[in-house]
Amino acid sequence: AMVAHYAQLANLSPASRGSINVDLEKVQLLPKLYVQPERQLQAREFLEKLWLKQNITAPKVYILAPGAEFGNAKQWPSAHFARLATLLLKSDPAHVTVIIGSHKDREIGAEIQALIPDHLRKRSYQLCGTITLESAIAVISIATSLASNDSGIMHIGAALGVSQIALFGSSDPKHTPPLSPFAKILYLGLDCSPCHQRKCPLGHLNCLRQITPDIAFEAILDAISQRNLNAPPSTPVS
Template sequence: MKTLIIGPSWVGDMMMSQSLYRTLKADNPQIEIDVMAPAWCRALLNKMPEVNQAIAMPIGHGSLALKERYQLGKQLKSKHYEQAIVLPNSLKSALIPFFAGIPKRTGWKGEMRYGLLNDIRTLDKQVFPLMVERYIALAYPKSDIRSAEDLPKPLLYPHLVVSAKDALLTRSEFNLSGAEPLIGFCPGAEFGPAKRWPDYHYAALADMLAKQEAKIIIFGSQKDRVVGDAIINQMTLGDRCLNLAGLTSLEQAVNLLSCCNAVVSNDSGLMHIAAALDRPLVALYGPSSPDFTPPLSNKAEIIRLITGYHKVRKGDAEEGYHQSLIDIQPELVFDKLMKLLERVRTSIGKEAP
């Protein structure tokens, strides 16, 4: 079966969608999966063995562009897809498979997409509490999966594959050829500082790790460069920390994260990438909740001091931080990280022949 996936437009959502691709491939090894998504997603899709082809979505997020979607659909008609699975819930995301004449068009009801989708599902958020469950459910006939309990267990978590050659090449590009352990920091987060652990806490944790002979690598986009500099400027051992925010491509960031001995991250897209790379991960949550989109990894530890979901874009502190994240002390994170690394080492030791 040739299947077209209309993929999400956010890093974290794209990562979680790989669980769907893995499930489809596990159930039908002969399936060909093409994914249409924004061009930047190619760096992730190329590291998903289940994906046959990444097709760039040239239309910007939020734009209807009806004529362009019609033309894209007509171009895809020659590929003779048997099924399309539409992951975004918007009406416009269902247009291209409809224009392509794909016989089976699957997705959640979303924005009244009757007709555009002909295998339409009605979502009960209570029976599919996790986003990854909602994605995986679309791999099966709706009559077979009525709740998350019906999904095959264990769920196939996202798993990016980075070749040793790519990892080594990227390390050399950034002069990271030393043997010291690398700890990745992902201090950014979308929508302002309310989801961010304070930079001064990151700085204190970085000094603790530097005293353990670790080198700290800061990851993020160009807009995270300021917070990366703030972390280094508040460190005592700032020479042990390298700010790569805004200096790497997404592919380079993925390659380097795969080399890290562990990662400490806010609730962000990079957190989900680190989880998919199977890196020991400490994920720091404040007002956003891990109940819907947790890091999908058996090597992840979540630290959160409050419950529920709080829709805030800026905290009460002068810097915009949320008090629940301010209250997570560096000593707690350090302790969690050390115990996690010990647990991983012990687990590996038990698995060894």
């Protein structure tokens, strides 16, 4: 099956710099990940305990996954994630944000949480390093949308078929895109990218910094709208 999968990937339509158009109709072997209903129920019950004190019922859950194992050249700035969370929380009192990642992401998760305004922070939950991967997958499966870097969590979200945005900087979305019709790829395709370096060799990380939180916010809304229509999203923002 993997041989056929890679053969089909090799036959995708070429993408020009800064414009990523993965022809998913040609990728017949899209990854699929299923979560048992009882695991989803456990995830809902776990989350409900978090916001029970805030008197929030039936919220829309937005997952933020700020980690990326390879290095910070693949990581959207924490201030951008915090601003995105702020936009999501301000847009609707029924919105909550959940920050997930491994124990290595605890520091950046805490930084994002601290940057969210006080009056909104009560609807944001920092779970980096506090839940298992299995639990994180279950939480993602019941989320309204996912915002992540090019990471394992990104591919998990794609396999679950959730609405998502995928932020690319130093890596190449032509090589490792989220294989899902409900994913929007945010990639600027600057002259210096993809550099495939762990740290920005130029010291500015413009490939990710210049993807603003406002762009990401609008992309999330568009991805959700397309997901609700059960149709592939429009051409990714680039």
